[in-house]
Amino acid sequence: MKGNMNNLTPLAQKFILHFGEMGSRWGINRTVGQIYALLYVSARPLNADEIAEHLAFSRSNVSMGLKELQSWRLVKLLHQPNDRREYFEPPKDVWDIFKALLEERRRREVEPTLSMLRESLLENPATDSDRHAQQRMREMYELIELSSSWFDDVQRLSPDTLASLMKMGSTVKKLLDVGDSVRGKLGFGRAAEAQAQSQDDDAGRGSGGGDHP
């Protein structure tokens, strides 16, 4: 008796369907998107059978979907007293979800490219055209490396700090200027840092440790 989502209110249906569609624009498939959406709006953890029932998917499909979601760290497995089955729920705090998403996405979409670029930049350019290509790759490498490690840093901030940072919006820029005007007294210099990298082609984002007091 597989109900076609008929145990769900229209509101939930809409949400779940949307995540199914969206899933594909993302890197995950419809099934996974829907499972996630269902868990996200559910008032309590669900087990695989319940999910299969709600969404009218085969049990095995749900199993795979949950595996995938776990690998993204978007759901956590837990148990109910007196019940052998595995239950699933997403992290409570949306900010944790957000961070997990960014982190995992970086790991899968960005890291491999960084490695490839790193390797390519070590190779010996065979032709003029290779030399040009390598220069382009270097530019790409530097940008990715920079934004990537920036994410790293920012990600370590607490949700609250993160939130207030964002609420400032472009005020950050002003702050940045203020920073310039007061940095002397406080002992962390931006100007120096900013200079450092843009000149020499130091592939590998220089010394690393030094720059974050």
Next chain:
Amino acid sequence: MKGNMNNLTPLAQKFILHFGEMGSRWGINRTVGQIYALLYVSARPLNADEIAEHLAFSRSNVSMGLKELQSWRLVKLLHQPNDRREYFEPPKDVWDIFKALLEERRRREVEPTLSMLRESLLENPATDSDRHAQQRMREMYELIELSSSWFDDVQRLSPDTLASLMKMGSTVKKLLDVGDSVRGKLGFGRAAEAQAQSQDDDAGRGSGGGDHP
């Protein structure tokens, strides 16, 4: 006479092949990824026939790929003197590429979700479970809306400002604290702003700060 990428040096091949693979993890397909990679490392603009030749794709496939890349604003169309054919090249500055990417991605991946959420939040919850679902949606909505408009702001900064911002990494946090200590004198307050939203309706995560150092 379709060469199997044999007019490309191993270095370029590697790069192009990688972007092909990666493309799928992204939302674009292999072909589009490769076309982009080829243009990116090319020392001069290329026309569709040249691309088809280099990559051994059908002419029509290249045509579609270029359309797609244009819709992402990742390549620009241009003409050579005395040549009717259309030539293509990516933006020179990697930062422009980066921004185009983020912007377009937001438009396609985020905006639709925001609309859906906005609509859903207006609806009348039919059940208790709906009420809960709506609350979860609200949390999601707020987070996305916040980070999205933050991107908006940051995106408007010049590449240079953006770069130095990133080079600061988590130093931003320090700056933020300094900002607190001097904001009175300077007339832009973070505390006030930050407070505004997080209080009145943050059912989501209790007072926050505690669990994240």
Next chain:
DNA sequence: CTATAATTTCAGAAAATCCTGAAAATTCAA
């Protein structure tokens, strides 16, 4: 250990997406 409940694996059917060649449409020089 055995029996049963629960989960995972996996071959291949079903569905979705990509890619091509041929035909249609567009552009522009003459």
Next chain:
DNA sequence: TTGAATTTTCAGGATTTTCTGAAATTATAG
């Protein structure tokens, strides 16, 4: 205009991805 050069469209074959049911595996209660 005309017609050659160039680009676009699109039906359908080729490929890839998703999804299922059946069988295999794992876990646990008794």
